[in-house]
Amino acid sequence: MFLAPRRLCSFGSSAKFLKTIYPSNILGLPTSAKMSLKLKNARRIEGLDSNMWVEFTKLAADPSVVNLGQGLPDISPPIHVKEELSKVAAIDGMNQYTRGFGHPSLVTALSCLYEKFYPNKINPNKEILVTVGAYGSLFSAIQGLIDEGDEVIIIMPFFDCYEPMVRMVGATPVFIPLRSKPVDGKKWSSSDWTLDPQELASKFSSKTKAIIVNTPHNPMGKVYTKEELQVIADLCIKYDTLCISDEVYEWLVYTGNKHFKIATFPGMWERTITIGSAGKTFSVTGWKLGWSIGPSYLIKHLQTVQQNTIYTCATPLQEALAQAFWIDIKRMDDPECYFNSLPKELEVKRDRMVRLLESVGLRPIVPDGGYFIIADVSLLDADLSEMNNNEPYDYKFVKWMTKNKKLSAIPVSAFCNSEAKLQFEKFVRFCFIKKDSTLDAAEEIFKAWKNQKS
Numbered sequence: 001m002f003l004a005p006r007r008l009c010s011f012g013s014s015a016k017f018l019k020t021i022y023p024s025n026i027l028g029l030p031t032s033a034k035m036s037l038k039l040k041n042a043r044r045i046e047g048l049d050s051n052m053w054v055e056f057t058k059l060a061a062d063p064s065v066v067n068l069g070q071g072l073p074d075i076s077p078p079i080h081v082k083e084e085l086s087k088v089a090a091i092d093g094m095n096q097y098t099r100g101f102g103h104p105s106l107v108t109a110l111s112c113l114y115e116k117f118y119p120n121k122i123n124p125n126k127e128i129l130v131t132v133g134a135y136g137s138l139f140s141a142i143q144g145l146i147d148e149g150d151e152v153i154i155i156m157p158f159f160d161c162y163e164p165m166v167r168m169v170g171a172t173p174v175f176i177p178l179r180s181k182p183v184d185g186k187k188w189s190s191s192d193w194t195l196d197p198q199e200l201a202s203k204f205s206s207k208t209k210a211i212i213v214n215t216p217h218n219p220m221g222k223v224y225t226k227e228e229l230q231v232i233a234d235l236c237i238k239y240d241t242l243c244i245s246d247e248v249y250e251w252l253v254y255t256g257n258k259h260f261k262i263a264t265f266p267g268m269w270e271r272t273i274t275i276g277s278a279g280k281t282f283s284v285t286g287w288k289l290g291w292s293i294g295p296s297y298l299i300k301h302l303q304t305v306q307q308n309t310i311y312t313c314a315t316p317l318q319e320a321l322a323q324a325f326w327i328d329i330k331r332m333d334d335p336e337c338y339f340n341s342l343p344k345e346l347e348v349k350r351d352r353m354v355r356l357l358e359s360v361g362l363r364p365i366v367p368d369g370g371y372f373i374i375a376d377v378s379l380l381d382a383d384l385s386e387m388n389n390n391e392p393y394d395y396k397f398v399k400w401m402t403k404n405k406k407l408s409a410i411p412v413s414a415f416c417n418s419e420a421k422l423q424f425e426k427f428v429r430f431c432f433i434k435k436d437s438t439l440d441a442a443e444e445i446f447k448a449w450k451n452q453k454s
Helices: 011-021 033-038 052-060 079-088 104-114 133-145 162-168 197-203 226-238 278-282 296-307 315-329 338-359 393-404 418-424 436-453
Strands: 128-131 151-156 172-177 208-214 242-246 272-277 290-293 363-366 372-376 427-431
Touching: 052 393, 079 315, 104 128, 104 290, 104 315, 128 133, 128 296, 133 162, 133 242, 133 272, 133 278, 133 290, 133 296, 151 162, 162 172, 172 197, 172 418, 197 226, 208 226, 226 242, 272 278, 272 296, 278 315, 278 338, 290 296, 338 363, 338 372, 338 436, 393 427
Parallel strands: 151 172, 151 208, 208 242, 242 272
Antiparallel strands: 128 290, 272 290, 363 372, 372 427
């Protein structure tokens, strides 16, 4: 006899029924103190449960809020990328498992693309690993190469998963901040934020296993110069240190700047894992495909992690991505190539965001790459008295702005360790890879804000 759907959805009656057939606590309530200890979290995740994305994503979910917070495009992905996916979905063979370390056509396309920038050939089967997003690449690299007791240098601000991933393997993060040069009478640029070479050198020791480099940088938008990367490379070689180079925004570099791959520097290929992202390359963050590139004797350890965790990535998405890459590889010198057209489109949006922020009296840090812009919001002198005083200023400000101005952003102190939050808590990050209509709505909010101030 079948139960009516309404009865199945009734929590009370279902709970009573389950309690009658399960003698032990299957419903989540410990039956004894001894049992509750067995259900305690693993020590490796102790203290890592807090995640600001959950909280701020929920705030931005209100349809009346203009979302300039999350780093997801609301622009349409390129037509050829969507068309390739629709084609692949109709091929039966493409809806089954594929090679665990990367779909053959995709790793071939990636090796063909990146051999244009590396001095060496790249073996598609041994020197490339396709992962579940760049997150998967970071996770596999840290799990596969970092040991308990190792030290890993992290540059602040940092993409927020770096620290918990390092702590999860029992390693110690060693932090160093980007510091701003004095700027007078000119626009504040991400290039004004630099590492102090002596301070950086002081962070290296015999315990240093790796350094994580992010260029172009999130959230600062900094594009490291060749000279800056050479300082890092020299220290990696001197201390026999790995480099995990997060380059997911590699194509999003604006006029007057150039992206350099640290793995191409002398002595660095053999000690570098370079990470890329389909989501950032083709504006398809929901595809969750990324990749790691490096020498086979490093990549094989990442493969070990992958084969014992997620095993493989979605076949149709990998095949569609491969075909999209082939289209743009063949036209890399043309303006129509997405690698060339997207940064031009975004540079216009970046400049518009700069003007909007300046219109309400803010001084934005103009990014040289990526699709985020940060600004010191303390000059707005917002009344945050109703907010939780136990939180950093930028957390309170973003919540206040989301509630009162219907505009969301992300607090920059979320990208710092606890000791550095004070240094960055007056900064807020805005995302500008948005449709013109979204930016139009943001502009109306800024205009009203300006009128209220005057």
